[in-house]
Amino acid sequence: MGMIRNLFALIGLLVVIGLAATYFKYSKALEAFDPGAGPMFLEFAQATLSTGSVAEASIWKIPVEEGLTWEEVEETMKFVANEHNMSNVGELPLSKDIEAKMGSEYRFVKIYLFCNSLIAGEMLDYSDAYSAYLPCRITLIEDLQGNLWLTALNMDMMIYGGNPLPAELKEAALQVKEQILDIMNRGATGEF
Structure with a gap:
């Protein structure tokens, strides 16, 4: 059981590292975007997840x-x-x-x-x-x-x-x- 918990902890850590790396890689480019881009992309992502459809979102x-x-x-x-x-x-x-x-x-x-x-x-x-x-x-x-x-x-x-x-x-x-x-x-x- 301890091995499975450690495996999930490792996977979680890798996901966090991946997200951080992605953020640092693209943060400069995102800084140049319109100030409304972040909220718009968040709303779009939430709508896509809730509907299960990019077209609907x-x-x-x-x-x-x-x-x-x-x-x-x-x-x-x-x-x-x-x-x-x-x-x-x-x-x-x-x-x-x-x-x-x-x-x-x-x-x-x-x-x-x-x-x-x-x-x-x-x-x-x-x-x-x-x-x-x-x-x-x-x-x-x-x-x-x-x-x-x-x-x-x-x-x-x-x-x-x-x-x-x-x-x-x-x-x-x-x-x-x-x-x-x-x-x-x-x-x-x-x-x-």
Whole structure:
């Protein structure tokens, strides 16, 4: 029994040494990151562990109020996007394509593409990698129980996940984040 306890103690010690070595190896690089990076990465890690899914942890997910139709949610989102001067640059009626290929009915799934193209241009001028985040996508999806949800990519990784963005660009990115969340929250309640 003493040998097993000593083995576990040794394993624990090695883990602590490994974590300390990792910290010292990367601490200089992490010091250059945005001050919001640590809390954002911690929140992401906790969400990944609690959901068991990186995909689930990397999105915002808002339930649509019971009784609202997808048409009402869509109308509200488009109204709010227009209020924020965000262009509706496309819609992907994914469930229609699935139905056409399957030859049978499928649950509702539609992706809405919203964009403030001037801010998008600023993001692209900063880094072409931001093109993967553009335009802002909001998905209206019916779950397997028939409930509607709004989902979108959590923008915090883009905003806080590395070296700080230039101040004006960060302010613009935070503005887009607020606007997308407003579109989603008001769409989920039907609040014009």
